[in-house]
Amino acid sequence: MLVPLLLAVVVPVVYFAAISLTPMPPGARVPEGVWALLPEFEGKLEYRQAWIEAFTTLLCPMLFLCVPLLTGAVSSSCAFMTEKEEGTLETLLLSSMEARSVFSAKITCCTLLSVFLSLAAFAAFFLTVTVVDILTGAPFFLRIDWLVTVFLLMPSLSMFSVVFISFIMTRARSTGEAMQTVGYLILPVAALYLVQFTGAFRLHWTVLLAVAAVLAVAAVILYNISAQKFQPEKLFAQQPEDGAP
Secondary structure (H helix, E strand, C coil), X not given: CHHHHHHHHHHHHHHHHXXXXXXXXXXXXXXXXXXXXXXXXXXXXXXXXXXXXXXXXXXXXXHHHHHHHHHHHHHHHHHHHHHHHHCHHHHHHCCCCCHHHHHHHHHHHHHHHHHHHHHHHHHXXXXXXXXHHHHHCXXXXXXXXHHHHHHHHHHHHHHHHHHHHHHCCCCCCCHHHXXXXXXXXXXXXXXXXXXXXXXXXXXXXXXXXXXXXXXXXXXXXXXXXXXXXXXXXXXXXXXXXXXXX
16 A cells, blocks of 8 residues: 555655756756657646646656556465465365356455555545646646546556466465566556657557557456466465475
8 A cells, every 4th residue: 555655646746846846947948859748738838837747647657557566466466375375275275165266256356456556546646636737737637548547557457467466376486476576567567658758659548548458358368367277286286395385
């Protein structure tokens, strides 16, 4: 819960405070590269307003999408790997419940938890940025790009993160090792948003919609593969190398 608060509130507040308190030199101009990413506002915004607009539309979505990735990976690591390490998962799978029912319940609960925390983080972010937009006169940040990110891309990313951890469960040897793989998920998201500053392209809502669809399809595929592997004879066939029973 602290990570979403840090990414969605603390980082934006620090940035807005720095922009507001830093003295603005006479004749300060926003670089042309930034204006190229904000063509609809070129010449219409003041120096601080332009930097706030660039931050909330180009970088804040990246910070926000780290929330479902991290919360999904952490919750699923605890739900799968921690139970596997403590031996409770084996007991659960040897009970009268079907393995697929156990797997589906864990995936559903972890995904819902990740989505809930992400929505709570966005609500806090929404209040923070709305106050800043009002005080500075910057354009209201909530447009179609953000709507697609919050209501389509974020749930797909949450489910993909959860299912990805379940997919690598047979390869990871500990909860910490499973959590570390979240770096492989964050890197493509960061690259997708940071490459905008090279001027190569600007993420449009149609691109975000396509990414959300691809992630949803990939999550369904990984879900079915992982569900087939979620069997006692496959999960506990190999004993840990550290000599644990």
